[in-house]
Amino acid sequence: MTVIRDSSSITVDDGTVTVRGWVQDTRNMGGISFIVLRDRHGTVQLTLPKKKVDPDMFATITKLPRESVISVTGEVKASNQTELGLEIIPSSYVLESEAGTPLPMGVIDKVNVEMDTRLNNRFMDLRKPEIRAVFELKAMMVELIEEAVRENGFIQVYTPKINAAGAEGGAELFKIQYFDKPAFLAQSPQLYKQILMSTGLDRVFELGPAFRAEQSNTNRLVTEFISFDGEMSWIENEEEVMRMIETIIDHVLTGLKERGKKQLEILGKEITVPARPY
Amino acid sequence: MTVIRDSSSITVDDGTVTVRGWVQDTRNMGGISFIVLRDRHGTVQLTLPKKKVDPDMFATITKLPRESVISVTGEVKASNQTELGLEIIPSSYVLESEAGTPLPMGVIDKVNVEMDTRLNNRFMDLRKPEIRAVFELKAMMVELIEEAVRENGFIQVYTPKINAAGAEGGAELFKIQYFDKPAFLAQSPQLYKQILMSTGLDRVFELGPAFRAEQSNTNRLVTEFISFDGEMSWIENEEEVMRMIETIIDHVLTGLKERGKKQLEILGKEITVPARPY
Known part of the structure; x- marks a missing residue:
């Protein structure tokens, strides 16, 4: 069996x-x-x-x-x-x-339910193939980004998320009490990445959460987001950075198109990979 | 040229x-x-x-x-x-x-410097091949874990690090002010992973920070650590979980032995891959 x-x-x-x-x-x-x-x-x-x-x-x-x-x-x-x-x-x-009845919302029903109902029953919402597809494509995207940057000599790092101070001006910070000291949630790994350049680890990347204490009326909040962040040494000019970003984006789009075929079909979406240079 | x-x-x-x-x-x-x-x-x-x-x-x-x-x-x-x-x-x-003189610490000097000096000049400490090797092996380990779990059908997820409540009893939480509400830093993605099981995404993993507000006198703090966390549905018994963990560990050790040869040599370490089952 x-x-x-x-x-x-x-x-x-x-x-x-x-x-x-x-x-x-x-x-x-x-x-x-x-x-x-x-x-x-x-x-x-x-x-x-x-x-x-x-x-x-x-x-x-x-x-x-x-x-x-x-x-x-x-x-x-x-x-x-x-x-x-x-x-x-x-x-x-x-x-x-055994499922309870009635269900708070359907999984394959064509009837639209309110966003509130969906969020309150998120475990059921994710059973919808089109929602699951988003999670699957996101996981593929992470894998594809990693492939592209590792291939280009970037080393993955994890920098502290509890910081003694902000890394950039302008962004609002979430404050936490770190025992007897005040501390802040990292809004960016910027300073750590730059210091890593001076260690000789000349290309690093991080994939992890960043936090910004900014109120927003959209569903694209920056209070907590997953940030891909890379840093490279020895560049001659900004063109070199642009070419690297193109390399990464190209690998991600090409890869999603191939590996995410089923998911893109479910979502009714197509990916057009732009010709390089962008 | x-x-x-x-x-x-x-x-x-x-x-x-x-x-x-x-x-x-x-x-x-x-x-x-x-x-x-x-x-x-x-x-x-x-x-x-x-x-x-x-x-x-x-x-x-x-x-x-x-x-x-x-x-x-x-x-x-x-x-x-x-x-x-x-x-x-x-x-x-x-x-x-041009480097300043005198240097706060040497990079290839055989003389040991105090831990404080090393930490205060961490950008130089990481120039030592044996310290760099640790970062390189760690990055390899992340890649190897990911390979092993993706190969076994686990989907990578990123769960919220700012939570409304703790996920497990017992652990001390860092409290933050989330606008007008209190919130806590996640000490584990446990509840999110379990809910993900009920969505039908039957194998998920996360690699990211976890936070525990526990004082410690060792250099292995749990205040902030990178946690690999996996969850799988449909298991018959604990043996199945053990076998999966073995599969992951075996892939990581075998991989580090091969790909981390140079780094292990620098550290003067050898990896013995245990026979399975453990």
């Missing part, structure tokens, strides 16, 4: 498999029931012909509220009725967690 | 090159002077036969205080007197920054 982590990778050759996920939808047609089971990677159809599966299982599994979490073991069969070209005929299942 | 970023990669075939770095040491022998120039990757010897190089350059460059920063252009010549098997005969140089 194979445990499947990625429903989109199941094949008919797998034979008996265990799949695990969320009951996205159930259709009870009398003599046959269908369940769409969703995992991180996609959905797979569970097909339950009433006469061929265990009656107890049939009675209970087909009544589960949407978004209940189950592990299902069954036989993979070819099917020309499903997107994956296969379906699973369950022989047993484990109910990991 | 080739600009060399990595002194250890110079070859005689490079012809005329520009190298850039710190004057580590100067020996003036009368008719000939030698300068050891250090960059991030190692050192290269500049050889100045008095009669063969520009007299003005000879007079000034050989008098530069140690740790001055220079860019030097010259011809690469084979030499059996140096570790690299080559030396550079400078034809011109640019003084980027």
